[in-house]
Amino acid sequence: MLGLKLETDPRWVNIVEKNIEEILTDHAYCEQKAASNALSIMIGFPYHTDLVDEMVKLAKEELSHFEMVHQKIKDRGFKLGFERKDEYVGELYKFMRKGHQKEIVLIDRLLFGAMIEARSCERFKILSEQINDEDLKTFYKDLMISEATHYTLFIGFARKYGNHVEDIEKRWQQWLNFEADLIKKFGKKETIHG
Amino acid sequence: MLGLKLETDPRWVNIVEKNIEEILTDHAYCEQKAASNALSIMIGFPYHTDLVDEMVKLAKEELSHFEMVHQKIKDRGFKLGFERKDEYVGELYKFMRKGHQKEIVLIDRLLFGAMIEARSCERFKILSEQINDEDLKTFYKDLMISEATHYTLFIGFARKYGNHVEDIEKRWQQWLNFEADLIKKFGKKETIHG
Numbered sequence: 001m002l003g004l005k006l007e008t009d010p011r012w013v014n015i016v017e018k019n020i021e022e023i024l025t026d027h028a029y030c031e032q033k034a035a036s037n038a039l040s041i042m043i044g045f046p047y048h049t050d051l052v053d054e055m056v057k058l059a060k061e062e063l064s065h066f067e068m069v070h071q072k073i074k075d076r077g078f079k080l081g082f083e084r085k086d087e088y089v090g091e092l093y094k095f096m097r098k099g100h101q102k103e104i105v106l107i108d109r110l111l112f113g114a115m116i117e118a119r120s121c122e123r124f125k126i127l128s129e130q131i132n133d134e135d136l137k138t139f140y141k142d143l144m145i146s147e148a149t150h151y152t153l154f155i156g157f158a159r160k161y162g163n164h165v166e167d168i169e170k171r172w173q174q175w176l177n178f179e180a181d182l183i184k185k186f187g188k189k190e191t192i193h194g
Numbered sequence: 195m196l197g198l199k200l201e202t203d204p205r206w207v208n209i210v211e212k213n214i215e216e217i218l219t220d221h222a223y224c225e226q227k228a229a230s231n232a233l234s235i236m237i238g239f240p241y242h243t244d245l246v247d248e249m250v251k252l253a254k255e256e257l258s259h260f261e262m263v264h265q266k267i268k269d270r271g272f273k274l275g276f277e278r279k280d281e282y283v284g285e286l287y288k289f290m291r292k293g294h295q296k297e298i299v300l301i302d303r304l305l306f307g308a309m310i311e312a313r314s315c316e317r318f319k320i321l322s323e324q325i326n327d328e329d330l331k332t333f334y335k336d337l338m339i340s341e342a343t344h345y346t347l348f349i350g351f352a353r354k355y356g357n358h359v360e361d362i363e364k365r366w367q368q369w370l371n372f373e374a375d376l377i378k379k380f381g382k383k384e385t386i387h388g
Contacts, residue, residue, distance in 0.1 A: 032233060035253075039226060046274040052264060056257055059229075063254050070246060080240040 001125065002118040002151055003172070005180035009187030012123075012194075013130045019190040020133070021073070025081040026191040028069040030120065033086070034150075035062035041109050045102075051157055058150065065143065072139065088186055088193035089116060095178050107162035111175050114154035116193075119179065121147035123192055195319065196312040196345055197366070199374035203381030206317075206388075207324045213384040214327065215267070219275040220385040222263040224314065227280070228344075229256035235303050239296075245351055252344060259337065266333065282380055282387035283310060289372050301356035305369050308348035310387075313373065315341035317386055 016023045035058075042055040073080055092115055096108040124144035128137050159168050186194060210217045229252075236249040267274055286309055290302040318338035322331050353362050380388060 029237075032237070032250075036230065036233065039230065043223075043226070043277055046276055049268065049273060052274055053261075056260055056264070060254055060257050063250055063257075066250055067247075070250070074243065079243060080246055082240055083237055 001122050002148065003176050004118055004122055005176050006183050008122060008126060008183070012187040013126050015188065016127070016190045017132050020076065020136070021078045021081075022084075022190045023192065024069055024073045024076075024078065026084045026086075026194070028066055028073065028080055029083045030086070030192050031062045031066040031069060033089070034116070035059040035066070037113060038062065041106075041113070044109070045106055048157075048161060051161070054153060054157070058153065061146070065146070068139075068143075072136075084191055086191070086193055088119075088182065091182050092116065092179065095175070101165070103162055103165045107158050107166065107168065107171060110154045110158040110162070111168075111172060114151050114158065114172075115175050115179055117147045117151040117154060119183070120192060121151060195316050196342065197370050198312055198316055199370050200377050202316060202320060202377070206381040207320050209382065210321070210384045211326050214270065214330070215272045215275075216278075216384045217386065218263055218267045218270075218272065220278045220280075220388070222260055222267065222274055223277045224280070224386050225256045225260040225263060227283070228310070229253040229260070231307060232256065235300075235307070238303070239300055242351075242355060245355070248347060248351070252347065255340070259340070262333075262337075266330075278385055280385070280387055282313075282376065285376050286310065286373065289369070295359070297356055297359045301352050301360065301362065301365060304348045304352040304356070305362075305366055308345050308352065308366070309369050309373055311341045311345040311348060313377070314386060315345060 038055040038059040042052050042059075045051055070080060092112055096112050097104055098108075099105075121144055124140045124147055128139075128141035128144055131137055131140070155168075155172070158172075162168050162171075188194065232249040232253040236246050236253075239245055264274060286306055290306050291298055292302075293299075315338055318334045318341055322333075322335035322338055325331055325334070349362075349366070352366075356362050356365075382388065
């Protein structure tokens with residue numbers, strides 16, 4: 001799925017459905033962090049006008065998703081908890097090349113975004129198919145489609161602004177290999193990337 | 195205006211209208227920083243459900259304003275530049291009480307927001323009345339109204355969640371006095387709070 005080389009541990013969904021409050025709180029913050037990440041890309045590369053437009057649009061969409069998740073939290077009588085640490089994203093962050101020429105930094109910032117969207121898409125697909133909760137099944141199906149669209153957006157910009165400095169497909173394969181190895185450690189916690 | 199104790203130096207608008215590209219770029223980042231600040235308040239106090247809802251809604255609105263300003267930048271054949279440092283906001287930031295009990299921290303985070311909205315509102319009013327540019331006159335009139343609404347939102351939450359620990363009107367007067375002294379140093383640069 002979207003190039004991912006290893007599927008999520010099938011036991012993950014059983015862990016998740018035992019703690020809906022936890023997965024929803026974590027999910028809400030995933031949306032907020034995705035919005036903040038999009039803004040951070042915009043701030044770093046303001047001279048790419050189309051990138052600025054699309055990153056701000058993306059940030060707004062992620063915040064709309066936050067609102068949708070927050071509504072689910074309220075509907076079920078829960079309250080948004082504090083932010084959960086996302087170790088998976090922290091490990092992906094380390095794989096980004098920093099302090100290189102601007103174009104290289106931008107490529108990796110975009111592929112980092114694409115990677116998170118791709119795995120989130122897979123996780124949402126699992127939830128949409130397997131979670132023992134009809135309401136959340138529909139909810140995650142819609143969101144899964146958004147994640148796939150965002151993945152395409154990030155990959156597209158990486159090609160547009162990076163293809164003249166390196167082979168984007170080759171670099172993307174390096175990301176996929178790194179992630180396949182990383183994800184083996186996960187699938188054990190009731191968070192979106194846990 | 196909104197309780198402000200000192201008006202902006204009348205020469206400021208003449209400095210601004212000589213460098214529209216600069217004021218628009220700075221303004222765009224003011225909107226982004228306002229969005230990020232709203233999200234940061236949300237993250238700090240997730241147990242106040244109505245505050246979470248309103249801060250995320252505010253962040254989305256600020257990003258819509260960013261888009262409007264970015265459109266003005268594009269319409270005029272300019273490009274968004276890099277973020278400008280906001281010394282005024284940096285000085286206000288120092289006035290916030292940090293490391294106190296949670297309620298005190300929240301009060302000052304909200305009054306910090308109210309303060310920036312109040313001064314921005316005054317600056318937008320000046321632009322809407324005096325800038326030598328008919329298009330921007332209308333633009334800033336609409337935005338001025340938004341800033342006043344946001345000011346009311348922040349003050350309202352400070353009263354709601356802070357009135358049981360301290361006198362909010364008294365603390366707000368302290369903010370206004372601090373700001374009146376601070377703003378004397380400004381009004382000399384082509385930025386929104388410069």
